[in-house]
Amino acid sequence: xxxxxxxxxxxxxxxxxxxxxxxxxxxxxxxxxxxxxxxxxxxxxxxxxxxxxxxxxxxxxxxxxxxxxxxxxxxxxxxxxxxxxxxxxxxxxxxxxxxxxxxxxxxxxxxxxxxxxxxxxxxxxxxxxxxxxxxxxxxxxxxxxxxxxxxxxxxxxxxxxxxxxxxxxxxxxxxxxxxxxxxxxxxxxxxxxxxxxxxxxxxxxxxxxxxxxxxxxxxxxxxxxxxxxxxxxxxxxxxxxxxxxxxxxxxxxxxxxxxxxxxxxxxxxxxxxxxxxxxxxxxxxxxxxxxxxxxxxxxxxxxxxxxxxxxxxxxxxxxxxxxxxxxxxxxxxxxxxxxxxxxxxxxxxxxxxxxxxxxxxxxxxxxxxxxxxxxxxxxxxxxxxxxxxxxxxxxxxxxxxxxxxxxxxxxxxxxxxxxxxxxxxxxxxxxxxxxxxxxxxxxxxxxxxxxxxxxxxxxxxxxxxxxxxxxxxxxxxxxxxxxxxxxxxxxxxxxxxxxxxxxxxxxxxxxxxxxxxxxxxxxxxxxxxxxx
Numbered sequence: 001x002x003x004x005x006x007x008x009x010x011x012x013x014x015x016x017x018x019x020x021x022x023x024x025x026x027x028x029x030x031x032x033x034x035x036x037x038x039x040x041x042x043x044x045x046x047x048x049x050x051x052x053x054x055x056x057x058x059x060x061x062x063x064x065x066x067x068x069x070x071x072x073x074x075x076x077x078x079x080x081x082x083x084x085x086x087x088x089x090x091x092x093x094x095x096x097x098x099x100x101x102x103x104x105x106x107x108x109x110x111x112x113x114x115x116x117x118x119x120x121x122x123x124x125x126x127x128x129x130x131x132x133x134x135x136x137x138x139x140x141x142x143x144x145x146x147x148x149x150x151x152x153x154x155x156x157x158x159x160x161x162x163x164x165x166x167x168x169x170x171x172x173x174x175x176x177x178x179x180x181x182x183x184x185x186x187x188x189x190x191x192x193x194x195x196x197x198x199x200x201x202x203x204x205x206x207x208x209x210x211x212x213x214x215x216x217x218x219x220x221x222x223x224x225x226x227x228x229x230x231x232x233x234x235x236x237x238x239x240x241x242x243x244x245x246x247x248x249x250x251x252x253x254x255x256x257x258x259x260x261x262x263x264x265x266x267x268x269x270x271x272x273x274x275x276x277x278x279x280x281x282x283x284x285x286x287x288x289x290x291x292x293x294x295x296x297x298x299x300x301x302x303x304x305x306x307x308x309x310x311x312x313x314x315x316x317x318x319x320x321x322x323x324x325x326x327x328x329x330x331x332x333x334x335x336x337x338x339x340x341x342x343x344x345x346x347x348x349x350x351x352x353x354x355x356x357x358x359x360x361x362x363x364x365x366x367x368x369x370x371x372x373x374x375x376x377x378x379x380x381x382x383x384x385x386x387x388x389x390x391x392x393x394x395x396x397x398x399x400x401x402x403x404x405x406x407x408x409x410x411x412x413x414x415x416x417x418x419x420x421x422x423x424x425x426x427x428x429x430x431x432x433x434x435x436x437x438x439x440x441x442x443x444x445x446x447x448x449x450x451x452x453x454x455x456x457x458x459x460x461x462x463x464x465x466x467x468x469x470x471x472x473x474x475x476x477x478x479x480x481x482x483x484x485x486x487x488x489x490x491x492x493x494x495x496x497x498x499x500x501x502x503x504x505x506x507x508x509x510x511x512x513x514x515x516x517x518x519x520x521x522x523x524x525x526x527x528x529x530x531x532x
Contacts, residue, residue: 016205017051017213024055024201027160027186033197034067036149037162041072041086043210044164046228047202049093050213052162053220056102067103068162071148074110075140076431077117077262079273080285084423089223096221109144113433116140117264122409123441124310125399128266128299136262149196158195160187165200168207263288266296284422291415298404302372306398312526314367316377316393321345330376330392345376350392353379367395368496370403402442406451409438413459432466439468446499448476500524 028035037052039045049070056064070093072086090106097104113119117140120126129136152159190196202210214225261273263285274289298304308314320331328345351359356377359365365373375395380388400408412430421427439452453468476484488495504520 016209017217020051020201020205021055021058023186024052025059027199027201028056028059028066029063030186032066032156033158033160034069034152034156035160035162035199036152037068037070038145038164039070039072039086039090040164041082041089042164043214043228043232044166044202046164046219046223046225047205047210047213048162048164050217050219051201053093053097053102053104054217056104057100057220061101064101064103067105069148069152070104070106071145072106072108073141073145074108075117075136075262076110076434077140077264077429079261079263079277080288080421080427081277081282081423084421089221092221092223107148109148111140111144113431113437115143116434116437117262118412118430118434119437119441121400122405122412123438125306125401125405127305127397127400128264128295130267130299134267136267140262146193149193153193153195158197161190161196161198163198163200164202166205166210167203168205264292264295266292266299269296284420287415287419291411294411295408300397302397303370304400304404306401307367307373307395309396309398311523315396317396318391318393319376321392332394348374348376350376350378353377368401370401402445402447405442406455409452410455410459413456417459435466436469444500444503446496446503448481448499497524 035052037049039049052068056068070090072090074083074086078086087108090108093104094106097106111117117136120135120139121128126135127133149159149161187197187199190198211229215229217225219225263271263274265271265273271289271292274285274292277285278289319333321328322331323329324342329342330345330348332341332343349359359375360367365375373395377393377395379391379393381391383389416429419427419429435452435456439450442451453466456466484498485495487493488498501521501524504517504524
């Protein structure tokens with residue numbers, strides 16, 4: 001047998017793990033750019049962190065010249081047992097790295113209170129996320145992670161993102177990796193972050209490679225990889241990755257079917273994460289699942305939503321009118337697996353498009369109120385052939401009404417009071433900072449009754465531990481509010497607009513230069529629903 005053939009046989013015996021660690025060592029020593037390693041608590045990110053940890057452990061101390069930051073995203077609504085596990089693991093990694101003298105730092109990134117899920121949903125009235133309006137990923141995951149990365153960019157000039165992405169994970173993920181790869185280059189340029197590059201050390205791993213490594217190589221910081229394997233077997237679900245790229249957030253998919261997603265995920269029809277935990281014996285999570293299911297059910301309830309967008313814009317959603325058994329029905333399509341709704345046409349008031357304003361005024365209809373006006377707008381649209389076709393539409397839905405937001409907050413606080421995490425006595429569903437941010441948001445929108453402290457006291461009793469800032473209290477008392485409402489009604493002035501205008505004046509009171517005041521007043525007065 002020739003020497004070349006023997007050499008090739010020995011080369012082939014080198015495992016994919018050994019080759020990966022060799023590549024990691026070379027990549028680490030290639031330059032002085034610090035690494036930011038994404039860790040989600042799932043299998044792929046665990047493999048990457050463990051490989052990096054082992055590779056650095058095998059290197060000479062003199063070569064360990066730059067920092068490796070291991071970051072994990074806490075959306076503040078993580079599945080309860082998972083976030084506890086991630087917190088524990090980050091601590092273990094940090095302690096083990098310190099003992100071995102490795103330049104590894106662990107960090108948990110989370111959204112600011114003003115961008116949190118509950119502040120957006122309850123405070124601003126965003127409808128719960130779905131496939132077509134998935135506002136949560138940007139605010140809860142991408143922006144906090146990117147903020148950490150850009151902070152390091154400002155300090156070091158450039159950084160390397162080390163991610164647990166694999167080509168065979170999905171067709172879209174594989175295409176995305178190949179699209180951003182530069183032939184002959186180890187690092188891929190990040191598609192949206194300037195001066196950030198991506199390194200994917202397990203891009204060629206198969207699923208079998210991942211589990212073969214984890215189950216045959218004990219965690220260097222003392223975690224139980226077999227427990228992680230059991231977690232996947234129990235749930236039959238995947239990993240919710242640390243998303244740091246807005247261009248691939250859609251292809252990353254929802255994490256609602258994963259053990260490593262948000263407990264309140266409404267993007268999916270069925271939450272397999274919470275269901276899996278409950279079936280595994282964690283009965284205390286059942287109220288969380290019930291709340292999540294209720295939140296999903298009310299999303300398209302027209303009595304729960306305003307009939308204009310947050311900026312006051314009115315829009316129309318076309319509906320079809322067809323006969324069922326000879327009776328005209330309004331056919332309202334539904335998305336995300338929900339059934340379509342068919343309502344007899346006679347249940348609606350039909351109004352011509354150019355007569356909407358008059359109709360609303362004559363019937364004293366408030367488009368922000370918690371009711372479905374059963375209003376159908378009729379209009380004509382010209383086809384490409386020049387023919388006029390009669391069409392029908394409903395007023396499109398906007399944010400949750402204030403009544404609905406108060407209902408959600410009350411239910412959430414009651415849930416927080418009754419749910420007890422067996423492993424975390426300090427577990428909370430919504431933080432004090434978030435409650436105060438919701439309060440500020442509501443007050444700015446004209447909530448002079450100051451509902452947040454009232455609802456909190458209603459649920460928790462008078463022994464409230466939260467100090468509500470004096471400066472945030474409303475301008476007028478209940479009697480003054482009542483008098484103002486009567487005056488607005490007498491002179492046909494929108495009370496919601498009046499509340500906002502008075503709040504703007506309050507915010508600018510005392511300033512010598514009140515730049516921006518006219519713009520804010522103009523934005524309030526230009527709301528579409530005032531000028532139908």
